[in-house]
Amino acid sequence: MAFLAVILPLVITVVGGFFVLLEVETYNDAVERLEMKLDRTLASNSVMLARAVWERNEALIASQAVPALIDPDLIGIFITDRAGRTLAEFGARETPLGKSITGEAPIRYDAGADLQEAGRLELVMTDAGIRASARSRTLVLIAFAILLSVAIVFAAQAAFDLVIGRPLKELQKAIDSTRLGAPREEVQWSGADEVARVIEAFNRMQRRHTAYENALDEARIDLEQRVEERTVELKRARDEARAANRAKSAFLANMSHELRTPLNAIIGFAEVLKNQKFGPLGDERYSSYAEIVRTSGTHLLDLINDLLDLSRAEAGGLIPADxxxxxxxxxxxxxxxxxxxxxxxxxxxxxxxxxxxxxxxxxxxxxxxxxxxxxxxxxxxxxxxxxxxxxxxxxxxxxxxxxxxxxxxxxxxxxxxxxxxxxxxxxxxxxxxxxxxxxxxxxxxxxxxxxxxxxxxxxxxxxxxxxxxxxxxxxxxxxxxxxxxxxx
Ligand SMILES: Nc1ncnc2c1ncn2[C@@H]1O[C@H](COP(=O)(O)OP(=O)(O)OP(=O)(O)O)[C@@H](O)[C@H]1O
Ligand SMILES: [Mg+2]
The missing domain is CATH 3.30.565.10 (Histidine kinase-like ATPase, C-terminal domain)
Structure with missing residues (x-):
C-alpha cells in the first residue's frame, strides 16, 4: 500500500504532465496554422476586393466579401478606403467563445500605369474552433491518461512483488521461524541483484549464528558437566570433613573420659596425702609436693573439660541444659x-x-x-x-x-x-x-x-x-x- 501511495501520484503527475505539454504544443501548432490561414485569406481577399474598393462599389464589395464568412474561423471583415474611412463591416471583432486574431493588409488596384492603394482590409479570426477540438481531445486524453496510469501502477506493483516482495516475504518467514534451540533457516533465493545480495548476507549471518549457538551449547553442556563433577567432589570432601570432625569429637570425648578417670584418682590421692589422712608423711616437703600434684591435676582436669566443651561446641553439640x-x-x-x-x-x-x-x-x-x-x-x-x-x-x-x-x-x-x-x-x-x-x-x-x-x-x-x-x-x-x- 505504501508503494502504491508513492507510485500512483508520481505516475499521474508524469502522465498528466506529458499530456498537458502535448496539448499545449498541439494548440500552439493550430494557432500558427490559423495565423498562416489568416495571411493567405488576407492576400487572396485583398486582390479579389481591389476593383470593388477602388470603385467604392459597396454592393460589389458585399457580394465579394460576405461569402468568405462561410469559413467558421473568420468572424469579421472590415474594409476602409485610402483615407481610413470605413467602407464596409461584416461580422464582429470579438467572440465570447474564444480569443480573436486580427490581420491587416493593404488593398492595391492596378489602375493602368502602376499599382495604387485603394484601401485596407482587416480580417478577424477566432481560435474557438481550435479550443473546441482541444476540449474534446482533452477528454479522450484524460481517459487515456487514467487508463495508462492504472496500467503502469499495476505493472509496477507486479514487478515490485516479483523482484522485492517475494524475497522479502521469504526473508520474513525465516526471521519469524527463529526460535531458541531451533536450527536457523536459510532463505532459498538466487539472483544477482541487491535483494539477492542482501539475502546471501542474511544466510551467511544465519550460518554464523548456528555455529555460535552450537559452540555455546557445547560450552554449556561442558560447564554443567564440570559443575556436576565439582559438586560431587565437594559433597565427597564435605562428607569426609564431617566424618573426620565426628571422629575427632568422638576421639576427644573418649580420650577426655579416659584421662579424667585416672586424673580424678591422682587428685583424690594427692589430697589424701596432703591431708596426711593415714598418718604423718615425715618430711614437710612431701605434703608440699602432694599439693603441687593436686593443683597440677586440677588444672589439667579444667583444661580437658574446656577442650571437650569447645570441641563439642564446634561440632554443634553443645546444647545447654534448661x-x-x-x-x-x-x-x-x-x-x-x-x-x-x-x-x-x-x-x-x-x-x-x-x-x-x-x-x-x-x-x-x-x-x-x-x-x-x-x-x-x-x-x-x-x-x-x-x-x-x-x-x-x-x-x-x-x-x-x-x-x-x-x-x-x-x-x-x-x-x-x-x-x-x-x-x-x-x-x-x-x-x-x-x-x-x-x-x-x-x-x-x-x-x-x-x-x-x-x-x-x-x-x-x-x-x-x-x-x-x-x-x-x-x-x-x-x-x-x-x-x-x-x-x-
Ligand atoms: N582480662 C584480661 N586482661 C588482659 N588480657 C586478657 C584478659 N583475658 C584474656 N586476655 C588475653 O587473651 C588471651 C586469651 O585468653 P583465654 O582465656 O582465651 O586464654 P588463656 O587465658 O591464655 O588460656 P586458658 O584460658 O585456656 O587457660 C590471653 O592469653 C590474654 O593474652
Ligand atoms: Mg583464660
Whole structure:
C-alpha cells in the first residue's frame, strides 16, 4: 500500500504532465496554422476586393466579401478606403467563445500605369474552433491518461512483488521461524541483484549464528558437566570433613573420659596425702609436693573439660541444659572456685548484681564454667593492687548481662577480636608472663552463643578489661516466678 501511495501520484503527475505539454504544443501548432490561414485569406481577399474598393462599389464589395464568412474561423471583415474611412463591416471583432486574431493588409488596384492603394482590409479570426477540438481531445486524453496510469501502477506493483516482495516475504518467514534451540533457516533465493545480495548476507549471518549457538551449547553442556563433577567432589570432601570432625569429637570425648578417670584418682590421692589422712608423711616437703600434684591435676582436669566443651561446641553439640539458676549465687560459686588464686593475688574482688536481675533459665554448669574462666583471666592479668568486679544487670528488654571487669593490663584495641580465636594468647611483655592454652575466651563465646547470647569485650590497654555476656530476654524468668532456683 505504501508503494502504491508513492507510485500512483508520481505516475499521474508524469502522465498528466506529458499530456498537458502535448496539448499545449498541439494548440500552439493550430494557432500558427490559423495565423498562416489568416495571411493567405488576407492576400487572396485583398486582390479579389481591389476593383470593388477602388470603385467604392459597396454592393460589389458585399457580394465579394460576405461569402468568405462561410469559413467558421473568420468572424469579421472590415474594409476602409485610402483615407481610413470605413467602407464596409461584416461580422464582429470579438467572440465570447474564444480569443480573436486580427490581420491587416493593404488593398492595391492596378489602375493602368502602376499599382495604387485603394484601401485596407482587416480580417478577424477566432481560435474557438481550435479550443473546441482541444476540449474534446482533452477528454479522450484524460481517459487515456487514467487508463495508462492504472496500467503502469499495476505493472509496477507486479514487478515490485516479483523482484522485492517475494524475497522479502521469504526473508520474513525465516526471521519469524527463529526460535531458541531451533536450527536457523536459510532463505532459498538466487539472483544477482541487491535483494539477492542482501539475502546471501542474511544466510551467511544465519550460518554464523548456528555455529555460535552450537559452540555455546557445547560450552554449556561442558560447564554443567564440570559443575556436576565439582559438586560431587565437594559433597565427597564435605562428607569426609564431617566424618573426620565426628571422629575427632568422638576421639576427644573418649580420650577426655579416659584421662579424667585416672586424673580424678591422682587428685583424690594427692589430697589424701596432703591431708596426711593415714598418718604423718615425715618430711614437710612431701605434703608440699602432694599439693603441687593436686593443683597440677586440677588444672589439667579444667583444661580437658574446656577442650571437650569447645570441641563439642564446634561440632554443634553443645546444647545447654534448661535449669533455673540465681545469678548472684552462681557468681559467688564461681568466685569460690578461684578462691585460692584470689587470696594469693591480694586483689580486691567486688560483686555488683543489680537487685532487679531475675533468675535465669540456663545451663548452670556451663554458666559457672564461663564465669570461672572470666574470673581466672581477670585474676591472671591484674596486678595485686587492682580490683575485680563481677556483676549482673538487666535492661528494658529484660536481657540479662553478666560481666567481669578488672583494672589489669588490658588488651590492645586491634587485638580484641583475636583473643576469641582458640589457642590465641597475646604476645605483649605483660601477657607473656602468664601462659595458658588460649581456650578460655573461645569457650566463653561458645557457651554464650549456645545460650542464644553473645560476648562483648571492651578493653583499654594498660587500664583494664570488661567482658560482658549478653543473654537473650527469653533466658530471663518472669519476675513473679518465685520458685526456688534449682541448680544442676
Ligand atoms: N582480662 C584480661 N586482661 C588482659 N588480657 C586478657 C584478659 N583475658 C584474656 N586476655 C588475653 O587473651 C588471651 C586469651 O585468653 P583465654 O582465656 O582465651 O586464654 P588463656 O587465658 O591464655 O588460656 P586458658 O584460658 O585456656 O587457660 C590471653 O592469653 C590474654 O593474652
Ligand atoms: Mg583464660
Amino acid at each position: 535449669s533455673t539458676l540465681a545469678v548472684d549465687a552462681q557468681i559467688r560459686r564461681a568466685i569460690d572456685m578461684s578462691r585460692t588464686e584470689i587470696d594469693a593475688s591480694g586483689l580486691t574482688v567486688r560483686v555488683a548484681v543489680d537487685a532487679d536481675v531475675p533468675p535465669l533459665r540456663a545451663d548452670a554448669r556451663l554458666i559457672l564454667q564461663l564465669l570461672s574462666n572470666l574470673i581466672t583471666n581477670a585474676v591472671k592479668f591484674t596486678r595485686s593492687d587492682g580490683t575485680i568486679t563481677i556483676g549482673a544487670a538487666v535492661d528494658d528488654r529484660r536481657s540479662v548481662s553478666l560481666f567481669v571487669a578488672d583494672t589489669g593490663i588490658g588488651i590492645p584495641e586491634d587485638q580484641i577480636d583475636k583473643v576469641l580465636e582458640p589457642f590465641t594468647q597475646l604476645d605483649t611483655r605483660l601477657h607473656r608472663e602468664h601462659r595458658g592454652a588460649g581456650l578460655g575466651l573461645p569457650l566463653c563465646r561458645a557457651i554464650a552463643q549456645a545460650h542464644g547470647g553473645q560476648i562483648l569485650i571492651e578493653s583499654t590497654f594498660g587500664e583494664g578489661t570488661r567482658v560482658t555476656v549478653i543473654l537473650p530476654p527469653w533466658r530471663a524468668l518472669p519476675p513473679a516466678d518465685d520458685t526456688p532456683p534449682t541448680e544442676a
